[in-house]
Amino acid sequence: MRNNLNSTDFDKISLSERKYERLCTMIFSCIPSSILMFDRNLRVVIANKNFLEKSRRAEYETVGKHVDEIFPSVILQYTRLSERIRTVFDTGIGDRGREMYYRSPGLPTRVYYYNLTPLIDDQGNVESVMLIMDDITQQVSLREKVRQTERHLAGVVESANDVVTSLDSRGMILTWNNAAERISGYIERELIGKPLTTICVDAQKATLVSIIEDLSRGKTVKHIELGLKTKTGKIIPISWSFALMRDDAQAVVGIVGVGQDLAERRELEAQLFHSAKLASLGVMAGGIAHEIRNPLGISSAAAQLLLEYPENETLRKECAQKIYSGIKRASQIIEELLKFSRPSEGRFELTNINDAVMETLTLIEKQLVLMRIEIKKNLDSHIPIIESEKNLLKQAFLNMFLNAANAMPDGGALTIATATDRKNNVLITFKDTGCGISSENVDKIFDPFFTTMPVGKGTGLGLSITYSIIKHHEGNINVESAVGKGTTFTIRLPIKKS
16 A cells, blocks of 8 residues: 555655654653663664763764763673673563662762663564663762661660650550660560550559540640659659651651659759758757747746745646646647658648648747747638648748748748639738849749858758749749839649549
8 A cells, every 4th residue: 555655645754754753852852861772782772862961971972882881890890781781682571770870070979770671673572772860869868868867866865864765656665765774674675566554653554545545636745744663663753745746647657755764853852852951940040949948948947946945835836837838838849840850751641731831830930020020820711621742831831931031131021821712722822021022033033042142141942942842732833022012922732622
């Protein structure tokens, strides 16, 4: 049929073929990959524009050249490219997925991902093999940066002093850092795949399960203290904070937990509290000495009268009563001192706040009177009973009394009041008529070692310790002050209902 075509038809077919070739050439040139096509003699049949530009070679220097003339010998040895091309010709099976490091003269080294593809004719024979190279230098660089970042983050996690663990959305442990191993006694392989509740004290496991369930649903959880049960059975208080890991769709895929060991901190706090108590006792020494000296003096005088008038029955009874009352009063003061100086046992007990305030006031009231400070009490007789560490609260109240006394060196009035508010809190208020606190210092008064007292007159720990004690009871303390008019401290303690 082709023989029946006239010259016009041939011209049209020839024009169509040329257009098709130009179109193929244009597409070939625009492909962003570097492409070389080899014949069975491993000579270049076609080289696209991308390859020529990146290799800085002219077309006449490339087309018709053997593969050994195109690439440096070190690359050919490393990739065994010639052998691979021959294999593709022989088997008709492509060779895919390899990396090649290639550097053109005068240019930095580039990294290519290359594959070999056979081009098969109508009879099923491999007519040529196409080498396609994609420049992945930037991706490789980014990959290395990612690896460096991963190594850096892993190093940070492993060198951290806190417990760092990652969990899946069900709370199963995925990673367990060095600090976690040191604190818990469990090595990573002993806990991988097990729930975090494995190392939680039995009484708090339900709480931890609830927290993990909330986290898996995307809820945020504030810091929470839980007991960690070590491999030896020891219980260590851990302050946990959790963060969520999300995928691109913002679904929760994991949880990161960071736990701070509070054991050492609690021990230091206990030592600090006890030291502060002893320091406070030293401050109170003058008033306490006077308080004890009075009943002892009365008892001594009564004893002398007994010795001088042993036959007087009425006088003997009166003197005996005076001696008994004086000894009882001195004994009571000594007992209160012993209670106050005794370290906290760390147990919460039912406490009447009014009793705690009055027991503390007993220790320092005489000294306040000697400083010409008038004490006004407005205690709510129906104040609810709360749970607290009573000795710690007495330490906090004593610090408030001493702080007020320091603010009124020339005398004044101190009002102590207790009440309840609508938010189910007990309020304890200390209001003085002292010098007040300047606005620039109000935000600093709870900082450790901050004091406006002269050197040697104060440690700056009193209010800081008070703040810690109140926070330990899940309460808060606020201050209102005006220079020259006085200061009011308000302590709020929650009434916990069982």
